[in-house]
Amino acid sequence: MSTLTEPALVAVPAAGAAGTVELTYRDAINAALRDSMTDDVRVLLMGEDVGADGGVFKTNSGLIEDFGPARIRNTPICENAFVGVALGMSLVGLRPVVEIMFADFLPTAGDAIVNQLPKYRFMSGGQCSVPVTIRVIGGGTGQFGTQHSATYESWFGHLPGLRVATAATPGSAYSLLRAAIAHDNPVIVYEHKALYGRKGPVTRGEVAEIGKAQVLRTGSDVTILASMLMVERSLAAAETLAADGIAAEVIDLRWVRPIDLPTIRASVERTGRLVVAEEQVHAGGWGATVISELTMGGVAWRSAPRRVSLPDDYPVPYSPPLETLIVPSAAGIAAAARSAVGL
Amino acid sequence: MSTLTEPALVAVPAAGAAGTVELTYRDAINAALRDSMTDDVRVLLMGEDVGADGGVFKTNSGLIEDFGPARIRNTPICENAFVGVALGMSLVGLRPVVEIMFADFLPTAGDAIVNQLPKYRFMSGGQCSVPVTIRVIGGGTGQFGTQHSATYESWFGHLPGLRVATAATPGSAYSLLRAAIAHDNPVIVYEHKALYGRKGPVTRGEVAEIGKAQVLRTGSDVTILASMLMVERSLAAAETLAADGIAAEVIDLRWVRPIDLPTIRASVERTGRLVVAEEQVHAGGWGATVISELTMGGVAWRSAPRRVSLPDDYPVPYSPPLETLIVPSAAGIAAAARSAVGL
Amino acid sequence: MSLREPDADTRRSWFSTMLRIRAFEDRIQELFMSGAIGGTTHLCQGQEAVSVGSIGSMEPGDVQTNTYRGHGEALALGMASETAFAELMGKATGGSGGVGGSMHLIDFSKGNIGANAIVGAGMPIALGAAVGFQMQQRPNVALSFFGDGAINIGTFHEALNMASLWQAPVVFIITNNLYGEYSPISSTTSGGPDLARRADPYGMPGVSVDGQDIDAVHAAVSAAVERARGGGGPSLLEMKTYRYRGHSRSDPARYRPAGELEAWKERDPIDILGRRLAVEGILSAEAQLGLRAAIQAEIDGAAERATAAPYPTLEETSSYVYAD
Amino acid sequence: MSLREPDADTRRSWFSTMLRIRAFEDRIQELFMSGAIGGTTHLCQGQEAVSVGSIGSMEPGDVQTNTYRGHGEALALGMASETAFAELMGKATGGSGGVGGSMHLIDFSKGNIGANAIVGAGMPIALGAAVGFQMQQRPNVALSFFGDGAINIGTFHEALNMASLWQAPVVFIITNNLYGEYSPISSTTSGGPDLARRADPYGMPGVSVDGQDIDAVHAAVSAAVERARGGGGPSLLEMKTYRYRGHSRSDPARYRPAGELEAWKERDPIDILGRRLAVEGILSAEAQLGLRAAIQAEIDGAAERATAAPYPTLEETSSYVYAD
Numbered sequence A, B: 001m002s003t004l005t006e007p008a009l010v011a012v013p014a015a016g017a018a019g020t021v022e023l024t025y026r027d028a029i030n031a032a033l034r035d036s037m038t039d040d041v042r043v044l045l046m047g048e049d050v051g052a053d054g055g056v057f058k059t060n061s062g063l064i065e066d067f068g069p070a071r072i073r074n075t076p077i078c079e080n081a082f083v084g085v086a087l088g089m090s091l092v093g094l095r096p097v098v099e100i101m102f103a104d105f106l107p108t109a110g111d112a113i114v115n116q117l118p119k120y121r122f123m124s125g126g127q128c129s130v131p132v133t134i135r136v137i138g139g140g141t142g143q144f145g146t147q148h149s150a151t152y153e154s155w156f157g158h159l160p161g162l163r164v165a166t167a168a169t170p171g172s173a174y175s176l177l178r179a180a181i182a183h184d185n186p187v188i189v190y191e192h193k194a195l196y197g198r199k200g201p202v203t204r205g206e207v208a209e210i211g212k213a214q215v216l217r218t219g220s221d222v223t224i225l226a227s228m229l230m231v232e233r234s235l236a237a238a239e240t241l242a243a244d245g246i247a248a249e250v251i252d253l254r255w256v257r258p259i260d261l262p263t264i265r266a267s268v269e270r271t272g273r274l275v276v277a278e279e280q281v282h283a284g285g286w287g288a289t290v291i292s293e294l295t296m297g298g299v300a301w302r303s304a305p306r307r308v309s310l311p312d313d314y315p316v317p318y319s320p321p322l323e324t325l326i327v328p329s330a331a332g333i334a335a336a337a338r339s340a341v342g343l
Numbered sequence C, D: 001m002s003l004r005e006p007d008a009d010t011r012r013s014w015f016s017t018m019l020r021i022r023a024f025e026d027r028i029q030e031l032f033m034s035g036a037i038g039g040t041t042h043l044c045q046g047q048e049a050v051s052v053g054s055i056g057s058m059e060p061g062d063v064q065t066n067t068y069r070g071h072g073e074a075l076a077l078g079m080a081s082e083t084a085f086a087e088l089m090g091k092a093t094g095g096s097g098g099v100g101g102s103m104h105l106i107d108f109s110k111g112n113i114g115a116n117a118i119v120g121a122g123m124p125i126a127l128g129a130a131v132g133f134q135m136q137q138r139p140n141v142a143l144s145f146f147g148d149g150a151i152n153i154g155t156f157h158e159a160l161n162m163a164s165l166w167q168a169p170v171v172f173i174i175t176n177n178l179y180g181e182y183s184p185i186s187s188t189t190s191g192g193p194d195l196a197r198r199a200d201p202y203g204m205p206g207v208s209v210d211g212q213d214i215d216a217v218h219a220a221v222s223a224a225v226e227r228a229r230g231g232g233g234p235s236l237l238e239m240k241t242y243r244y245r246g247h248s249r250s251d252p253a254r255y256r257p258a259g260e261l262e263a264w265k266e267r268d269p270i271d272i273l274g275r276r277l278a279v280e281g282i283l284s285a286e287a288q289l290g291l292r293a294a295i296q297a298e299i300d301g302a303a304e305r306a307t308a309a310p311y312p313t314l315e316e317t318s319s320y321v322y323a324d
């Protein structure tokens, strides 16, 4: 560990209400940032326009007023360098949260994310820790077009040294972000831009367990594994399926690294059937990884697993009917589940 | 298509001997570059030190002398921009080949590779084509350390619009590179730095078929699927296995995008058993994709598929015994195959 | 050649084109607000002189790259407003068959080889085209339009260095509208308000230009273009201008100091040229009114036809992914 | 404070440290050539004054980042040569327990917070440390060492812009050894041979320094460090120097013009300081000979002990991946 001492930053008053409250996904993120920064003076937020008018997605409202422009730090447009800056800050005792406005810009910061954050501690022989959180906004369905609809979360699952979380609900958005900020290793936390307005229960103070998936609905006929936007579509599919007499279990993946294989496996061992619902291309994604791991692990499939994914060979288009067609729908997920159970 | 006309570049004399010759992997690449540039004046090579002393890996010997510094173009150190430059060149009728010295630097060119090359034609509604080839040198076992041993080829398998090839032999190094350069879409071709000295037959003029894997050894007990350095280790494993009476089929994956599922499936349907030998982390890799696709496709596994991969949670280390331990060996591949056949 | 003074016809056509861009953008804003178009959009009202004056310096075979805020360049390069509307509506008759959208108005046949949604990505691409021209010994030039915010990203630096090193025929044009998203330049950009200075370390000429004065824009870009065409190498031009709207659809631009927008509107680029043309007897105030009405009618018709056009299918557009 | 003239003891210790670096690098070269060390290495003979003179300006709590060619900085910061040898041999007793290797001699306890194998990656990291100091109101400064080739990559530009914008206490040091791999500066770098000029557009001071003269190096870096420490913001320093060896183990450096190496050896940084110390009566020629022999013995012993040290195991090193 570094011999550097604790920073001499000024604390701000404690955050508002504890207990479970109903919040939007957007406000859950705001609360997680606010609570983390209140509890720990070493935490700061940086990125493009993070402190301007609540940030581009309005997740940061009020933060610059309460924490000031040093801790809510607007940056120039230069993702690679400002992720590197966050790394450097973490090495002298701070705990930066970096906002990357669209997941499509992660490749712009490619070197810092791939070669620096996950490997820095290792290359030093464990001399340092790198408590950097990257908040990134991903996903389609908003007609943002080919260069603004990416997820790419599975890429980072390929990298030892990283943790990768995905938030499907306000509760997860809060607790995952708090977990990331409290964690001593670099974590990428995905938010989905179509979910900001969703409401749900949030427990202030809750810190998610690293690497734990969440069973959101139980059922014995088929397991549906999903992340982010696909979670609510899977839950909707499960409703339809229930009407057909099919009991679907819905699991929110939550962590792409590490993947919670025990929870997923336990479910699939009961149901014998699996549908992965992915807003990503299947090749190279977590869905393939899960199916591979379960198959290698000797799961006894009652029917072949299925996937509902983005097309193998078609980027996310702008045209609204085309975008609707290619992003997996509740109906598509339900159809895959029906086919898995042989209906 | 662009209305721009053909360039007015000067042709150079035809290349040397045709027919099948014995070449090193290094010289096979040299020959592919030389033959492509001789056949087509639009082809050029660019990258850091590509024209200096034969390039860092000596693949480019003699090229600057024969084709001149405009077509063998040394660049400053700025991967993201010079891949973008190659894209721009392709839009006005050239066919650039870009050399990225280590696969670890692909993330430095992240935006150009992820958001530009594969999507450019799509976003324009098919108005252009992007005949850009990226040659990249990947892989470990040379004690290059944590930031110089990457492969990451599976990441690009996740991207519609790209093609991704991997060369395991001199013959493939030649024919894959020629195929890439002749192709009208962006292609990433992987070379492995441990293989440059290997010798093998090369057919001058041969152009590989896009998306075709290669069965290098037939056998009915187990299929071993490998790429790059893992191919020769798999062949060595097959030799050992043969001594034990196990007939292993060895397939060189060759293309990560598109993956040749028909060839792989046909093999696995015969053997019922599969070992994927990967110099990469399994999560998010092509091995998982293949196992997932075959399982979803209903392959009847005689035993659970196996993988021999880099560790899930340990980056490539420098220390020679550790590097040797973590990179899959022929013995490790053979052991997995034995366990697959139940021995 | 463009170094000649632009004649009356040319300047009249500039005026029309600026009006067309303005009317197009205003209509887009309405269509977004009414929900007839989804997603997001980045409008360029106030910046028309930069687009039109610069594009006016291009010759056949020249190319340019621009950005998500590139409607002005696309229309200045001759994309029909109907084609542009259709693209923003995601229709099959759009410039990219509807798959590109607001951030990607592209027309290779007119030298518009890319509108990029990634800040900084267009500069290396334009440079690549320019180096291609150089290798092919074609007498052509590439322009690259980008914003003030884009000068702080790595590709700016990387592209300018290579451009100067290779003396490539490329002209880099900063459309300095004082903001990158919600951030005023001074909060993101070191070295003071004069962005042309960023050319210095590359040994490249850098010139600041009044971006509201289309005659000044055209003269500066023409000089840089002819310099590049003649083998004199690249230039960096800074166009000082302003965007009247917020960054994108969802931005009310609350970060602007009071009075700033109004002050800039006093120097509206269309009005400036309009007054000149009237004074010089090239286009009377009355004729200008008629022109405005005609262009408004053209825009109305174009929007209507685009609205009526069909959406594309996956099948029709599948060939957009791979060539062959 | 470092702005004081360095005293005799200090300069004697510089001389020893430069000798230690030289002997270390020479031995590494032999070990590579004999196959006792594998992989690749990047040596810094000829550049010792830059490393030692700059590091000499650091105070406790200050930090620096450097590169794969960072053995000089690591030793100047006090890493024991045995620890460095062991790291290059991949031994458990190495600075990173053997998993880092030649390109990553790192010692957080001494302010050496990173040796990076990716060109340009260290600058933002040093800047981040500096901004951290600023936020924590610590009186510390971060230095960042990188090569002439690194000034053309995006992170250089991005880091310098932010550093100036935020007036961060960071000093950027270009070790200009005239080549990036096999490429002379002029073939990759626009704007002429004076690299300090690259600071201009950020409104940052840029100074070129004779990198063979350790007194000049130390004076320049001390001035920049004290300026930064006092809230005066960042600087860019160019150290004009030369590497005696090729880029890496496999490079015979055939690209050098005849006589260039010899001319630079005439201005060897160790000799320059050695002559001065003799003339000034601080260290006689005889004492210098004794020192050389002592350091050679130290290096011999260190290499021997490192050779005898054990390799690490996966188990021992598994905690290097994740903190917790």
Ligand SMILES: Cc1ncc(C[n+]2csc(CCOP(=O)(O)OP(=O)(O)O)c2C)c(N)n1
Residues within 6 Å of the ligand: A048, A077, A079, A101, A105, A108, C042, C069, C117, C118, C119, C120, C146, C147, C148, C149, C150, C151, C175, C177, C179, C180, C181, C247
């Ligand atoms: C690499 C990257 N980072 C961030 C963004 C998000 N973004 C889009 S436009 C913009 C501001 C650009 O400002 P400027 O260059 O001045 O252009 P303007 O929008 O004013 O035309 C930002 C940050 C992006 N598109 N690409």
Ligand SMILES: Cc1ncc(C[n+]2csc(CCOP(=O)(O)OP(=O)(O)O)c2C)c(N)n1
Residues within 6 Å of the ligand: B048, B077, B079, B101, B105, B108, D042, D069, D117, D118, D119, D120, D146, D147, D148, D149, D150, D151, D175, D177, D179, D180, D181, D247
């Ligand atoms: C992003 C990136 N691109 C390319 C390389 C390969 N590379 C290693 S050192 C080097 C030359 C760097 O030259 P310079 O900055 O002058 O440093 P020097 O080696 O002279 O110390 C190159 C191209 C790299 N390590 N990282």
Ligand SMILES: [Mg+2]
Residues within 6 Å of the ligand: C147, C148, C149, C175, C176, C177, C178, C179, C180, C181
């Ligand atoms: Mg702007």
Ligand SMILES: [Mg+2]
Residues within 6 Å of the ligand: D147, D148, D149, D175, D176, D177, D178, D179, D180, D181
């Ligand atoms: Mg150098």
